[in-house]
Amino acid sequence: MNLPGKYLHKAFxxxxxxxxxxxxHHPLTVATSNYKQYAIDAQTGxxxxxxxxxLPYKEKMQAEMDKxxxxxxxxxxxxxxxxxxxxxxxxxxxxxxxxxxxxxxxxTLSTKGGLRTTFPxxxxxxxxxxxxxxxxxxMVVLKLTGENVRKLIDFIVNKDGEPISGMRMKIRxxxxxxxxIAGQPFDVNKTYNLxxxxxxxxxxxxxxxxxxxxxxxxxxxxxxxxxxxxITDLTRQGKKINAxxxxxxxxx
Amino acid sequence: MEELLLNKNSRRDxxxxxxxxxxxxxxxxxxxAALGKDxxxxxxxxxxxxxxxxxxxxxxxxxxxxxxxxVARRAALIAKIRQEQKHVLLLDAGDVFQGTPxxxxxxxxxxxxxxxxxxxxxxxxxxxDFDNGISGFVKQLPHANFxxxxxxxxxxxxxxxxxxxxxxxxxxxxxxxGVFGLGIELAGLxxxxxxxxxxxxxxxxxxxxxxxxxxxxxxxxxxxxxSHLGYKYKDDKVSDQVLARSTRNIDLxxxxxxxxxxxxxxxxxxxxxxxVHVNQVGFAGINLGRLDYFFHKETGKKKMVASVCPVNExxxx
Numbered sequence: 001m002n003l004p005g006k007y008l009h010k011a012f013x014x015x016x017x018x019x020x021x022x023x024x025h026h027p028l029t030v031a032t033s034n035y036k037q038y039a040i041d042a043q044t045g046x047x048x049x050x051x052x053x054x055l056p057y058k059e060k061m062q063a064e065m066d067k068x069x070x071x072x073x074x075x076x077x078x079x080x081x082x083x084x085x086x087x088x089x090x091x092x093x094x095x096x097x098x099x100x101x102x103x104x105x106x107x108t109l110s111t112k113g114g115l116r117t118t119f120p121x122x123x124x125x126x127x128x129x130x131x132x133x134x135x136x137x138x139m140v141v142l143k144l145t146g147e148n149v150r151k152l153i154d155f156i157v158n159k160d161g162e163p164i165s166g167m168r169m170k171i172r173x174x175x176x177x178x179x180x181i182a183g184q185p186f187d188v189n190k191t192y193n194l195x196x197x198x199x200x201x202x203x204x205x206x207x208x209x210x211x212x213x214x215x216x217x218x219x220x221x222x223x224x225x226x227x228x229x230x231i232t233d234l235t236r237q238g239k240k241i242n243a244x245x246x247x248x249x250x251x252x
Numbered sequence: 253m254e255e256l257l258l259n260k261n262s263r264r265d266x267x268x269x270x271x272x273x274x275x276x277x278x279x280x281x282x283x284x285a286a287l288g289k290d291x292x293x294x295x296x297x298x299x300x301x302x303x304x305x306x307x308x309x310x311x312x313x314x315x316x317x318x319x320x321x322x323v324a325r326r327a328a329l330i331a332k333i334r335q336e337q338k339h340v341l342l343l344d345a346g347d348v349f350q351g352t353p354x355x356x357x358x359x360x361x362x363x364x365x366x367x368x369x370x371x372x373x374x375x376x377x378x379x380x381d382f383d384n385g386i387s388g389f390v391k392q393l394p395h396a397n398f399x400x401x402x403x404x405x406x407x408x409x410x411x412x413x414x415x416x417x418x419x420x421x422x423x424x425x426x427x428x429x430g431v432f433g434l435g436i437e438l439a440g441l442x443x444x445x446x447x448x449x450x451x452x453x454x455x456x457x458x459x460x461x462x463x464x465x466x467x468x469x470x471x472x473x474x475x476x477x478x479s480h481l482g483y484k485y486k487d488d489k490v491s492d493q494v495l496a497r498s499t500r501n502i503d504l505x506x507x508x509x510x511x512x513x514x515x516x517x518x519x520x521x522x523x524x525x526x527x528v529h530v531n532q533v534g535f536a537g538i539n540l541g542r543l544d545y546f547f548h549k550e551t552g553k554k555k556m557v558a559s560v561c562p563v564n565e566x567x568x569x
Contacts, residue, residue, distance in 0.1 A: 035544075044322075044329055047324045047328040051324045061358075136356075136383045
């Protein structure tokens with residue numbers, strides 16, 4: 001063999017690496033590594049094939065979201081107040097739709113933070129309902145002890161009111177009184193059936209009193225779907241969304 | 253074992269050309285510089301997390317992220333990198349689902365299809381990937397041509413049994429890359445009805461088991477954990493930081509869940525005093541992370557040595 005020296009050297013090196021690969025368990029090591037992060041913004045070119053692919057989905061979605069499903073009599077707002085038009089609409093809609101599935105439900109609880117938008121006066125679209133309730137929360141019914149309902153009342157008092165339906169109360173000096181549930185005075189010795197949604201039932205918003213209910217059962221309906229059905233139902237009956245402030249929570 | 257790591261033809265070719273190769277075997281190691289260019293393998297890892305159904309860029313509505321993200325741009329960027337790099341691994345750390353009406357209306361079909369078109373190699377599952385229940389996820393699986401990898405959920409007797417991998421070994425050039433996945437505890441985070449009979453097991457113990465399998469038994473030069481545990485917490489809840497320092501044999505943790513915008517990967521020493529990189533790139537496809545690892549064929553019996561020097565190039569377009 002008459003290989004020039006430099007090739008021989010290279011060949012040898014390669015051979016060694018081949019042998020090492022054959023014999024060594026970890027023949028490769030990380031010698032260096034680099035990190036980059038790409039910000040994806042308007043400066044990044046777009047692949048039009050991707051846009052073309054999702055465009056039909058977008059158009060169908062847009063058409064679906066823009067569909068008018070009902071009307072409001074007045075704007076549904078949610079100012080910092082014990083009860084609000086949006087809160088009452090939301091809570092009453094849940095009670096109406098929940099009762100269709102489970103007639104034992106006595107009252108409902110949501111939280112102000114869970115209502116993500118207001119409704120304008122006039123046409124209400126699917127998109128409005130998605131904005132109001134973007135989450136996949138599902139309705140659940142909890143059977144609670146009177147003691148846990150008392151804690152729930154304290155929670156509502158501490159929050160200066162939350163969206164409720166089927167329950168009424170007056171608040172003086174951070175104490176609730178004249179509390180009624182389903183039209184009857186609250187009795188700490190009774191049990192009550194609350195409709196809420198899984199996020200709150202599973203401990204969201206620090207509602208410890210909902211953690212260990214006597215019973216829990218699933219309605220198998222998303223809150224958003226219940227709202228959509230509620231509005232569609234009103235429209236079918238020729239009615240508008242007509243939420244009212246009815247003094248269900250009064251702070252003196 | 254060499255056939256796993258070196259193309260058979262090139263080896264035969266080499267032996268034929270040199271002829272006297274066998275005679276050279278006794279001469280001892282050669283300096284590193286003598287190794288040819290082919291002795292370096294560059295592995296480019298691209299990653300996203302918590303994309304949350306963000307198909308289009310955020311709308312121009314004055315919000316903080318307006319105009320950012322978008323799959324068409326990400327696809328173009330990835331295609332460009334693929335033109336430049338031979339060995340690319342494209343990974344996602346979960347929460348593909350939920351966040352725009354695209355998910356609510358189409359159930360994740362579009363997300364999986366577009367990820368498939370971009371050539372994702374694997375993803376792990378996030379808690380929001382259960383938002384339409386196990387069956388909602390299973391229904392969309394035919395739209396994904398890449399595997400989902402979760403090691404610490406037991407899917408026995410659920411619809412996902414046999415449909416999620418505990419790990420996967422990828423061959424990139426001569427480098428074997430082992431990928432496993434860790435999911436977050438679902439109880440309290442996901443409606444029980446939506447995750448049904450899935451049993452969560454301790455991610456630390458499972459990570460050690462998986463990483464040891466990939467490193468020691470399957471001979472991976474690089475072990476990556478796709479994690480949806482979250483970057484860090486105020487309390488002692490298990491996180492990527494805790495994971496990194498409580499395990500062995502992991503090189504890189506690509507994280508998600510906490511939507512953390514990290515400017516550079518964090519380096520954390522593991523139980524063996526070896527560095528682990530932890531990275532996460534925010535959410536919604538606003539950023540694409542890129543890690544380039546250069547593997548050198550060794551010239552001695554020395555084992556894995558990782559001297560890692562992150563180069564900070566944040567915000568590159």
